Amino acid sequence: MKTINHKYLDQLFEAGMLIQNQLIRSTLAPDEQKQPITLSLREAAEAIGMSHTHLQNKIKSGAVKCSNDETGKACFSIADLIEARNALGIEVGRSKHPGQRGIRLGIMNQKGGAGKTTSTLNTAHGLARRGLRVLMVDADPQYTLTIATGMRPDLEESDAETEAQKELLVETHQTLVGAFIYENHELADDPDFKDWNIRKAIRHTNWPNVDLVPANGELAHLEVVIALAQRENSEWRFDLAVRNALAEISDEYDVILIDTPPNLGTFAMSLVSACDALVIPMQPNAYDYQSTVQYLNLLSFLTENTGKEFAWIRMLITRDNAGQTATMFRGMILAAFPDAAMESTLKESEAVKKESLQLHSVFESTGYAGNSRTLKQAQKMVDDIALEIIDLCERTWASKQLDVIDRVERSKVA
Numbered sequence: 001m002k003t004i005n006h007k008y009l010d011q012l013f014e015a016g017m018l019i020q021n022q023l024i025r026s027t028l029a030p031d032e033q034k035q036p037i038t039l040s041l042r043e044a045a046e047a048i049g050m051s052h053t054h055l056q057n058k059i060k061s062g063a064v065k066c067s068n069d070e071t072g073k074a075c076f077s078i079a080d081l082i083e084a085r086n087a088l089g090i091e092v093g094r095s096k097h098p099g100q101r102g103i104r105l106g107i108m109n110q111k112g113g114a115g116k117t118t119s120t121l122n123t124a125h126g127l128a129r130r131g132l133r134v135l136m137v138d139a140d141p142q143y144t145l146t147i148a149t150g151m152r153p154d155l156e157e158s159d160a161e162t163e164a165q166k167e168l169l170v171e172t173h174q175t176l177v178g179a180f181i182y183e184n185h186e187l188a189d190d191p192d193f194k195d196w197n198i199r200k201a202i203r204h205t206n207w208p209n210v211d212l213v214p215a216n217g218e219l220a221h222l223e224v225v226i227a228l229a230q231r232e233n234s235e236w237r238f239d240l241a242v243r244n245a246l247a248e249i250s251d252e253y254d255v256i257l258i259d260t261p262p263n264l265g266t267f268a269m270s271l272v273s274a275c276d277a278l279v280i281p282m283q284p285n286a287y288d289y290q291s292t293v294q295y296l297n298l299l300s301f302l303t304e305n306t307g308k309e310f311a312w313i314r315m316l317i318t319r320d321n322a323g324q325t326a327t328m329f330r331g332m333i334l335a336a337f338p339d340a341a342m343e344s345t346l347k348e349s350e351a352v353k354k355e356s357l358q359l360h361s362v363f364e365s366t367g368y369a370g371n372s373r374t375l376k377q378a379q380k381m382v383d384d385i386a387l388e389i390i391d392l393c394e395r396t397w398a399s400k401q402l403d404v405i406d407r408v409e410r411s412k413v414a
């Protein structure tokens with residue numbers, strides 16, 4: 001038998017990409033962007049937190065404007081929903097806490113498949129539906145979250161023929177890599193990276209109150225970039241690169257959700273430093289449990305050595321189900337972390353799975369091919385998670401914990 005070399009691996013990579021592109025194209029045409037979503041009157045009332053007759057009366061009186069769907073029925077775009085809250089004087093998120101900045105929330109676990117990306121996308125839309133301004137940051141070189149927003153980090157510029165296609169490309173300066181181009185880096189004078197600012201990377205999505213810092217495969221090189229930078233200039237604080245980049249726009253979002261790679265290397269360490277709070281998704285099974293406990297050990301070691309402080313940390317049980325194993329491990333997780341486990345869980349759901357194949361969160365369904373009750377249950381479950389996170393954020397803003405976290409970080413730099 002022949003031995004395997006890089007040529008063979010390259011062929012495997014090319015063959016894999018070909019099929020991946022076909023899969024994405026079967027969902028979205030090559031230059032098609034994800035479309036904005038609309039909510040029915042009933043869904044809008046629920047998202048605003050009022051009865052449906054109350055909202056109906058507000059529309060009748062002209063206090064609230066809505067749109068009409070193709071059959072002429074009242075419906076709400078997310079933009080209509082934002083306007084309706086403004087018109088009704090309903091404050092959400094940071095607007096209730098003047099002077100407080102956005103919370104940087106890391107969705108982290110070293111375990112792949114724990115549900116990090118699914119939790120990030122669905123929670124982002126859950127928070128946005130409740131009126132918060134959200135920035136999603138894809139910090140995983142596997143860029144699953146970026147693909148889920150309809151962007152195409154897998155495509156080269158030469159693959160993009162139309163203007164619409166070009167808009168979906170993700171160049172390296174449009175990712176977090178820009179935050180790591182230090183003084184003597186070979187790209188330091190490249191016009192794309194010179195005076196780089198996180199705003200160069202922020203993209204709008206099909207939700208008016210959800211933006212994205214996309215990822216591409218180049219993020220995988222950051223471990224090497226960081227090692228080389230440290231050799232050249234040991235003073236350079238790679239661990240603060242993401243924190244400093246995100247600090248620039250902390251006043252523009254309520255929550256910045258960071259989807260992270262499944263490891264705790266130097267790049268991931270800089271992500272931990274950037275976070276004010278952590279959600280640790282884990283499946284209720286032996287492998288995830290063991291892996292998460294080890295991850296906590298690593299986090300403890302890291303924070304001991306860097307002096308990092310968080311406002312809060314919560315385990316989120318994902319793919320939860322009524323089976324024996326899940327029930328046992330759910331019990332163990334709640335017993336081990338009584339104050340650090342979220343009350344709501346992301347249950348195993350056909351709707352979550354089916355919608356993710358369509359690059360959708362559960363709030364983006366377009367004609368769900370299944371029992372509509374399953375979809376409704378999934379939406380309720382994600383809404384519960386979003387509400388629990390909003391409550392934690394509210395408490396963080398009210399207690400001004402972010403001021404403490406920032407003071408600790410500043411004292412380290414000084």
Ligand SMILES: Nc1ncnc2c1ncn2[C@@H]1O[C@H](COP(=O)(O)OP(=O)(O)O)[C@@H](O)[C@H]1O
Nearest residue numbers: 112113114115116117118347348349352353356
């Ligand atoms: N609640 C859920 N119900 C059904 N499938 C899920 C659920 N959560 C995640 N999945 C599926 O599990 C797989 C891994 O999830 P993912 O979010 O990509 O994990 P990670 O980002 O931690 O690697 C994906 O195929 C996803 O569709």
Ligand SMILES: [Mg+2]
Nearest residue numbers: 116117140144
């Ligand atoms: Mg992921």
